[in-house]
Amino acid sequence: MTATDPSSPRTSPRPVDGEGKISLTLRVNGSAERVRARPNHTLLEVLRNELHLTGPREGCGVGMCGACTVLVDGRPVSSCLLPAALAEDHELTTIEGLEGPNGELHPIQEAYVEHTGFQCSYCTPGFILATKALLEECPDVTRDEAKAYLAGNLCRCGSYVKILDSVMDARDRVRG
Amino acid sequence: MRGSLVFYHPTTLQEAIGLLGEHGEEAKVVAGSTALTILMRQRLIAPSVLVSIGAIPGLDGIEERDGAIRIGAMVRHRDVELSELVRARVPVLAETFGVVANVRVRNAATVGGVLAESDYASDPPAVFVALDAEIEVRGPGGERTIPARDFFVAFYETALEPNEIVTAIRIPIPVTGSGTAYHKFVSRSSEDRPCVGVAALVHLASDGTCADLRVAVGAAAETPQRFPNVEALAVGQTLTPELTGRIGDAYADAIDTLDDMRGSAWYRTEMVRVWVGRAIETATDAAADRSAPG
Numbered sequence A: 001m002t003a004t005d006p007s008s009p010r011t012s013p014r015p016v017d018g019e020g021k022i023s024l025t026l027r028v029n030g031s032a033e034r035v036r037a038r039p040n041h042t043l044l045e046v047l048r049n050e051l052h053l054t055g056p057r058e059g060c061g062v063g064m065c066g067a068c069t070v071l072v073d074g075r076p077v078s079s080c081l082l083p084a085a086l087a088e089d090h091e092l093t094t095i096e097g098l099e100g101p102n103g104e105l106h107p108i109q110e111a112y113v114e115h116t117g118f119q120c121s122y123c124t125p126g127f128i129l130a131t132k133a134l135l136e137e138c139p140d141v142t143r144d145e146a147k148a149y150l151a152g153n154l155c156r157c158g159s160y161v162k163i164l165d166s167v168m169d170a171r172d173r174v175r176g
Numbered sequence B: 001m002r003g004s005l006v007f008y009h010p011t012t013l014q015e016a017i018g019l020l021g022e023h024g025e026e027a028k029v030v031a032g033s034t035a036l037t038i039l040m041r042q043r044l045i046a047p048s049v050l051v052s053i054g055a056i057p058g059l060d061g062i063e064e065r066d067g068a069i070r071i072g073a074m075v076r077h078r079d080v081e082l083s084e085l086v087r088a089r090v091p092v093l094a095e096t097f098g099v100v101a102n103v104r105v106r107n108a109a110t111v112g113g114v115l116a117e118s119d120y121a122s123d124p125p126a127v128f129v130a131l132d133a134e135i136e137v138r139g140p141g142g143e144r145t146i147p148a149r150d151f152f153v154a155f156y157e158t159a160l161e162p163n164e165i166v167t168a169i170r171i172p173i174p175v176t177g178s179g180t181a182y183h184k185f186v187s188r189s190s191e192d193r194p195c196v197g198v199a200a201l202v203h204l205a206s207d208g209t210c211a212d213l214r215v216a217v218g219a220a221a222e223t224p225q226r227f228p229n230v231e232a233l234a235v236g237q238t239l240t241p242e243l244t245g246r247i248g249d250a251y252a253d254a255i256d257t258l259d260d261m262r263g264s265a266w267y268r269t270e271m272v273r274v275w276v277g278r279a280i281e282t283a284t285d286a287a288a289d290r291s292a293p294g
């Protein structure tokens, strides 16, 4: 909870409005967004349905596939498992937050385009965000390390070889 | 998960414990929510009150104290995996947390969560039991400590009383001359939960014989399985392949293995036999490396 929030529910519950919704402030892609959501809504539901950020997708719905990956304070998590009420006070990044001010692609996105690291692209936002976190943690990552790190992101088209090509190229672009 | 639900974000343990007392069966603690969200969506549970413990200070540290590593309940799996302190002092713990699920789950799932969840197919519990870890809990009556071997009681059942909260776990640092290992055997995909997981600690005496052996097998039965009478077979002996084989056989005989989609009871028994032996061998090699001069 933000310390400035007068309704800070510590021993009192979070207030619920007439529609059974709570109000939340989420910091998404650098801006503070005030939304109303049911207390049991996941971050994925709020991003897609309230904020219309459709980059994160629902795949398995149980944390296994990575299609709903969002960076929370720079770390990839499954937004399908995270209650939106627990996502306040964190910096959230979706794929929409990667582009530059004039819509330029991020170097990691360019690498994926260059190597066609996708077919249907359902899994792509998750892969790109996971790649971003990986390269921040490990700028000199090897192909084998990338393989291990990304093992939990599933691509049902089976584009893994090209995805790994993209990651290696992204490493070189980001490292400069 | 569409019933009415109320969130609380207490900032002290007393408040959290009070809320659990006030709402009784209706209330659940929420930490990383990686297990809870799925249980609610599948309607296996339908709490009407969630008490988040993420805003309570003091639950998120990793420190060395009195010969043990103490890890707070809100520490994420990924932070145990990457902790320099854990890697230096109890490397097997960092390795084990590093093989849980995928990086996204490890970034969210907490140490208190994996304990309180008591899922038979989790990785860390076997290591906690093998290393004689102790769990610190706080309830209305104050604080108490529960040995890991008494903590996991049955399927999804722990020794926690209603409205008790896990606050930390203490893992004794293995003595010099000991080696440890955790072998996670998966039968489906690389990031699956274990079919069988075996944690072992071997302490070698200066003459190379075994001074202490501890073996805990996870995911094979309702709770991590450890047999001191079998471990005792190794004490004072040289850990030959013949002896580790006998210990593997004894564990395979002793465990009433379960059936699930990761393996039948028969298959699990055979995997216990194989992986107990391998874990002891890896731990023995690690102990020999550590006690080697220079």
Ligand SMILES: Cc1cc2nc3c(=O)[nH]c(=O)nc-3n(C[C@H](O)[C@H](O)[C@H](O)COP(=O)(O)OP(=O)(O)OC[C@H]3O[C@@H](n4cnc5c(N)ncnc54)[C@H](O)[C@@H]3O)c2cc1C
Pocket: A062, A063, A064, B028, B029, B030, B031, B032, B033, B034, B035, B036, B037, B053, B073, B099, B100, B101, B102, B105, B108, B109, B110, B111, B112, B113, B114, B115, B116, B117, B121, B122, B123, B124, B164, B165, B166, B167, B191, B192, B193, B194
């Ligand atoms: C896709 C996927 C794959 C997985 N694979 C593995 C695997 O390979 N190996 C493995 O070991 N595990 C695996 N897990 C399990 C995962 O590690 C657990 O879901 C996680 O440890 C639970 O922690 P949490 O903080 O998210 O708990 P939560 O979901 O927040 O809570 C779980 C339970 O514990 C209670 N609780 C939480 N914290 C406390 C506390 N401090 N005191 C008292 N009660 C508390 C809650 O009330 C709830 O009943 C996997 C999970 C997923 C979703």
